[in-house]
Amino acid sequence: MQIYDVVIIGAGPAGLAAAIQCRENNLDVVVLDEFPRAGGRLLGQLHQEPNGQWWNGIEESKALLERAESLETDIQLGVSVHHIEKLDDQFVIHTKKKYFHTRNVLIATGAAESPAPIPGWTLPGVMSIGAAQVMTNVHRVKVGEKGIIVGVNVLSAAIARELQLAGIELHSMALPTRNVVVDEQSDPRLVMDRLSRIAHLAPSKFIQLGSKFAKYKFVQSLALKYYPTNGIKMWGMPIYLNKAIKQINGTDKVESVTMVDVTINGDIVENSEKEIPVDFVCIAGGLYPLAELAAVVGCPFIYSEELGGHIPIHNETMETPVKGIYVAGNITGIESSKVAREQGKVAGLAIAHKELNSIDIEEKLQAAVRNVVATRDAASIQFHPGISEGRKKVSTAFQETMKTQKELELVR
């Protein structure tokens, strides 16, 4: 029976970057991913950087994959992992294909999208914003002729632009109306506050949008009160914080949406209903870390709103308190794929250092840790303004967890 040095779960930017570091140090590695193509969510990304250059996720993924393949990395696609079992001196990775035995595991499963359900959302033609991104940029299939985006945030604005680039017509971006599940996403004040705080960091067109909001920074409720009836336009498409989608209509597929006016508190204005014909709807509820596998293997968690949800506790070299379990990428908090890639490098080097214990690797590891911070600071898209505070919280939690673990061992 083969015992791997490391099994990497997820072939996105974090997983592939880690695999490269491990292979450069000759570790026995296998990378698993359930999607049929390597690259993860990086595959779909396509946006213009502030310097005017395009960030092309397909090309970035290809570069990582080619490097990994040149190092003869074993990458197995179409393999779903459903459990990690902890034995005394190793882990067993349960997949739909077979069991993999390993001394170390890197969980780089990325993020999933929070649903923002509104009536009618199960109709064919309604999809998450990420689904539309993958269909458009990866599979190169049009998701429809004319659509609307429900949910205004940095991710949905970026993907709206990608749909436009592919020649898909969008009516507008609007909020969902408030219901029990959709709360934060339906609050015009909160949505505007988040947009204005991130706008200065985002690519070219966001800056223009941002400055429009920033003018009203001290009087945001006034800005909402006088929000233009026709929305603020980005790339010719209106963004509405004063209109919301109440329901999606159709018998066997999407035929239209019902749009209403909302007050600055998000309350529906009476008799303001309008029916807008569309053949697809994208729902954008934001991203959260996909961390179930870390939970089943016993990693402790901490909640961080700044990082997008429940985060497996880890330190700056991506170790969790469960010895041999590492995390990297969006499972550690929602950030750009560039940060994920640097985190993957750190995790790969940390595992190599644990297995080989060399000074040379340790130096590289320290440099990689500094690179994560530098990449974060330079990121053009930040999903949340408080990312650094969130990171600090997680580090502190790691130290406290380790301290408690030691004390418990002493008691025993």
Next chain:
Amino acid sequence: MTNRIVDHPVLGKLEERQKVQFEFDGKTYEGYENDTIASALLAHGIRTLRKHEESGNPRGIYCNIGHCFECRVTVNGETNVRACLTPIKANMIVESGQVQPHPLNPSQEGDIPKTYAEYLEQEGRG
């Protein structure tokens, strides 16, 4: 294939790929190598991949990356396969999900055995 994004201002022209024929609910469709079942069908304008097991309401892709399980179909006899993660293969037989008999509703229960004796009888062991 009508719904393909052939020319893209940044990603360039869609590269020529091997064509693959497969079957969905008894009809033959053509897709490209590396297409998933979901993308190949959407390229033909097909959004509905299954009916809800109880209500019969139509369902299609939601997340497109394997998390939500809304796109589950039957592939070569294997049930609950995610159309968004499964690449099409030549001569693959894909069937949409259908309404299932309801164990608690007498009008929908079909041939589900109501007693252990009936179960044994159906199994031919009565």
